[in-house]
Amino acid sequence: MVNPIDPTATGFLLAENRNMPMHVGGLQLFEKPEGAGRGYVREMYEQMRDVDEIAPLFLKHPHRSARTAGQLVWRPDEQFDIEHHVRHSALPKPGRIRELLELCSRLHSTRLAWERPLWEATIIEGLRDGRVAMYTKTHHALVDGVSAMRLLASVLSTDPDERDMPAPWAMRPGAPRPAADGASPPSLGDVSAQTVRAALAIASEAAGMPGALVRTLNRSVRNETSALSLYAPRTILNQNITGSRRFAAQDWPIERLRAVGKASGTTINDVVLAMVSGAIRAYLLELDALPDTTLVSMVPVGLKAKESQLASSDGGNAVGSVMVQLGTHLPDPADRLAAIHRSMVDGKQGLSSMTPTQILAMSALGQAPAILGPALRMSGIVRPPYNLIVSNVPGPRTTHYWNGARLVGTYPLSIPINGMALNITCTSYDGKLCFGLTGCRRTVPRLQLMLGHLDAELRALERAAGV
Amino acid sequence: MVNPIDPTATGFLLAENRNMPMHVGGLQLFEKPEGAGRGYVREMYEQMRDVDEIAPLFLKHPHRSARTAGQLVWRPDEQFDIEHHVRHSALPKPGRIRELLELCSRLHSTRLAWERPLWEATIIEGLRDGRVAMYTKTHHALVDGVSAMRLLASVLSTDPDERDMPAPWAMRPGAPRPAADGASPPSLGDVSAQTVRAALAIASEAAGMPGALVRTLNRSVRNETSALSLYAPRTILNQNITGSRRFAAQDWPIERLRAVGKASGTTINDVVLAMVSGAIRAYLLELDALPDTTLVSMVPVGLKAKESQLASSDGGNAVGSVMVQLGTHLPDPADRLAAIHRSMVDGKQGLSSMTPTQILAMSALGQAPAILGPALRMSGIVRPPYNLIVSNVPGPRTTHYWNGARLVGTYPLSIPINGMALNITCTSYDGKLCFGLTGCRRTVPRLQLMLGHLDAELRALERAAGV
Numbered sequence: 001m002v003n004p005i006d007p008t009a010t011g012f013l014l015a016e017n018r019n020m021p022m023h024v025g026g027l028q029l030f031e032k033p034e035g036a037g038r039g040y041v042r043e044m045y046e047q048m049r050d051v052d053e054i055a056p057l058f059l060k061h062p063h064r065s066a067r068t069a070g071q072l073v074w075r076p077d078e079q080f081d082i083e084h085h086v087r088h089s090a091l092p093k094p095g096r097i098r099e100l101l102e103l104c105s106r107l108h109s110t111r112l113a114w115e116r117p118l119w120e121a122t123i124i125e126g127l128r129d130g131r132v133a134m135y136t137k138t139h140h141a142l143v144d145g146v147s148a149m150r151l152l153a154s155v156l157s158t159d160p161d162e163r164d165m166p167a168p169w170a171m172r173p174g175a176p177r178p179a180a181d182g183a184s185p186p187s188l189g190d191v192s193a194q195t196v197r198a199a200l201a202i203a204s205e206a207a208g209m210p211g212a213l214v215r216t217l218n219r220s221v222r223n224e225t226s227a228l229s230l231y232a233p234r235t236i237l238n239q240n241i242t243g244s245r246r247f248a249a250q251d252w253p254i255e256r257l258r259a260v261g262k263a264s265g266t267t268i269n270d271v272v273l274a275m276v277s278g279a280i281r282a283y284l285l286e287l288d289a290l291p292d293t294t295l296v297s298m299v300p301v302g303l304k305a306k307e308s309q310l311a312s313s314d315g316g317n318a319v320g321s322v323m324v325q326l327g328t329h330l331p332d333p334a335d336r337l338a339a340i341h342r343s344m345v346d347g348k349q350g351l352s353s354m355t356p357t358q359i360l361a362m363s364a365l366g367q368a369p370a371i372l373g374p375a376l377r378m379s380g381i382v383r384p385p386y387n388l389i390v391s392n393v394p395g396p397r398t399t400h401y402w403n404g405a406r407l408v409g410t411y412p413l414s415i416p417i418n419g420m421a422l423n424i425t426c427t428s429y430d431g432k433l434c435f436g437l438t439g440c441r442r443t444v445p446r447l448q449l450m451l452g453h454l455d456a457e458l459r460a461l462e463r464a465a466g467v
Numbered sequence: 468m469v470n471p472i473d474p475t476a477t478g479f480l481l482a483e484n485r486n487m488p489m490h491v492g493g494l495q496l497f498e499k500p501e502g503a504g505r506g507y508v509r510e511m512y513e514q515m516r517d518v519d520e521i522a523p524l525f526l527k528h529p530h531r532s533a534r535t536a537g538q539l540v541w542r543p544d545e546q547f548d549i550e551h552h553v554r555h556s557a558l559p560k561p562g563r564i565r566e567l568l569e570l571c572s573r574l575h576s577t578r579l580a581w582e583r584p585l586w587e588a589t590i591i592e593g594l595r596d597g598r599v600a601m602y603t604k605t606h607h608a609l610v611d612g613v614s615a616m617r618l619l620a621s622v623l624s625t626d627p628d629e630r631d632m633p634a635p636w637a638m639r640p641g642a643p644r645p646a647a648d649g650a651s652p653p654s655l656g657d658v659s660a661q662t663v664r665a666a667l668a669i670a671s672e673a674a675g676m677p678g679a680l681v682r683t684l685n686r687s688v689r690n691e692t693s694a695l696s697l698y699a700p701r702t703i704l705n706q707n708i709t710g711s712r713r714f715a716a717q718d719w720p721i722e723r724l725r726a727v728g729k730a731s732g733t734t735i736n737d738v739v740l741a742m743v744s745g746a747i748r749a750y751l752l753e754l755d756a757l758p759d760t761t762l763v764s765m766v767p768v769g770l771k772a773k774e775s776q777l778a779s780s781d782g783g784n785a786v787g788s789v790m791v792q793l794g795t796h797l798p799d800p801a802d803r804l805a806a807i808h809r810s811m812v813d814g815k816q817g818l819s820s821m822t823p824t825q826i827l828a829m830s831a832l833g834q835a836p837a838i839l840g841p842a843l844r845m846s847g848i849v850r851p852p853y854n855l856i857v858s859n860v861p862g863p864r865t866t867h868y869w870n871g872a873r874l875v876g877t878y879p880l881s882i883p884i885n886g887m888a889l890n891i892t893c894t895s896y897d898g899k900l901c902f903g904l905t906g907c908r909r910t911v912p913r914l915q916l917m918l919g920h921l922d923a924e925l926r927a928l929e930r931a932a933g934v
Contacts, residue, residue, distance in 0.1 A: 018485075018580065042560060079909060084711060087573070088566075090557040092592050093509060099555075106554070110577045113485065115709045115909070125559050126593075242582045244551060442546060442582070 005072045009141035019243045021111040024145035025413030030132045033404030041125035045088040053171040091126035108245045156400035233291035241440035246447040249411035251432040263465035266341040274337040277326035278457030295328045295387040322347030334464040395429040412436040472539045476608035486710045488578040491612035492880030497599045500871035508592040516553040520638040558593035576711045623867035700758035708907035713914040716878035718899040730932035733808040741804040744793035745924030762795045762854040789814030801931035862896040878903040
């Protein structure tokens, strides 16, 4: 039983090479329930491992079929070996977050082998505060990062007393059963796949859109703030990368960001971008590598359903992207925040004056070089369309549990690619904003310094806003 | 400063693909010295990591030079990052040998990236008996497995009180300084590289050798015991492999093997092969996959210097290989041991009637298909020249220490290749014979069962020999 792999997923499989694994990851931190015994983590591992039936998404693997002239197809793994996919590991003493991030960096650096289903999960014990961590890795051909994290969250409960809860990869009796052909489940805000799909498939419709796009392009060429950036400076982030990764993660109370936003007339998302801007500025200054002109970030933005006539085929929300000038050349934190706010407002206005299909296509124009470049075996990018991607994805607002274990943090690990060595993805959860920074270990040295810079920048923004 | 990579090493680099990493490994077990504190393993890790100067062998990485039309060259890593190479990890509870072997299996399954020097070492804590483990991984293009283990052993001392001992990758003040060009150190019994080198370079001399080789080939074609096997049956071990590995390891007192050998008029090496034969027989029987005819093992044998006029260029001993019929079709353990003894004696006689160069060339004929096949991108082997490789490499006879930590066991991890999914390498140390079994995790299912079979076979041989 084989099924052709759709062009988008094929693109992610073929774009992959040893320097550029195409998987997304998630790090989840749990607190053990009260009364958990010494063997709690092993029991949790065994619950995750001993699953009656695996959902089809987690059973299929890519295969080049000779029957179909080398076309990539999905095929169920007839020798499925759950112990290869669900793993149990531990941190060396002293078991700080530092050791956890180091382990996640290493786990995120290895590729998924095509002869098996394209996912792994590692239950991690040995944190000195007694918490339990889970690192998960899923190939982008299966599911995008946001969907992967939502899939993990979808098995959680708000009830701390609920037990007998399934693993994320278990077939769920109550849930709508995925198609037996192992097709992907409905995408939940599939940013990258969506935009690439747009670039590949909606090009014809988009080709006929002169109005807003030409206006936007014109403004962009005049280097005004715009949804499309043609003037991102070259930075150390925009080089070819190696296969090894560094991951850094931390969270801050959303309340602190909200207070800054309220006092300064900006949004929480603006404050997130200002934290990133200040942190990158400090980081590049230390390396004596700050460009004179502002760095540009690609920021995916959701389009509200009522604004968007384009229902994505699987019911997800349409997503566009705005190129935001981060103001990294400005020395004052308040000036950076104001510049980001302006850039974002202008960019969204540019977006809203177009039809949704035009928005998707335009977003794809910006993003396609970075995603498709490697697929076309381009090496290096002469002129980066933007310097990095910063995503901010809303998550659950309340406390969630898995079989009594309280989820206390959830941090995304994403995909650096050639020309885009750093990716920052944030997700909100239970009153926190959780940052996940994923970089090429060589191209982005000492990435963990960014955590201190992010914290310092939030404090600077608070001072500037007088909160 | 770049240097061309020699053809043998280039072969190992080019033969590599994601299903067939070309690195060798070693697992060493240490007992902490008396009075070791809680932070002992971290201190040991830091001693291994904080090295003043790294030896050139461990600083060079392969690079395709545009200047030299894509030829592979060694180049020093200008951004050498010791933390990428020397790692600290831990076992989940309960910290049994089982958890250790599982971790080593995983570590051995990931490829070394070419953009960095081709080695890694992981200090592993969390064994419940308080011992400390070290897993090392070195690319075969740098050093063969035997040399890698000897290199590790070369930093050890017989003095439990010696301190301030260097890490294996440290530049040693007293040692002969390797050439500044980062060339490999003298090879110490480089079996595979030696035979491949023979196949590639000595072919012209070997082409003129009719006598012994033709006699050997004739006997082989008549399917008599011979140094060269043309009649190995197809088994599940002789399939294409995947990139994931399973590692199993255990040791037995050499005294037990010696007693069996003495009582049966055979050698310790014969008893090793008989243990392997009985274990593989039991393993294949369980899988209902035992061929009617005997499995054939390639067994590297050292040639004594006085028998060998061929001094290997770097002072190592010359090595030949014998194809040993393992007698896996015989139900009786004593019959299997007797058959192995005969096959080995005959094989060695075949070897000793040739000149050393002819021996090397003939050994290369047997081994070249397995090593060179993948390099030539052949997929699968129609008729395996032999079914598996069993090596037995002598090691130190006395107790050794590293900064007071007592080495209690040392187990080799080797390289399964397409058509040879299982490799068994033994090394002796301090009165023990340490077995390391490395298999493709998928092609050789439940490899750890072999450990029980090896133990049962040794007991059966003891009963048969009346010891």
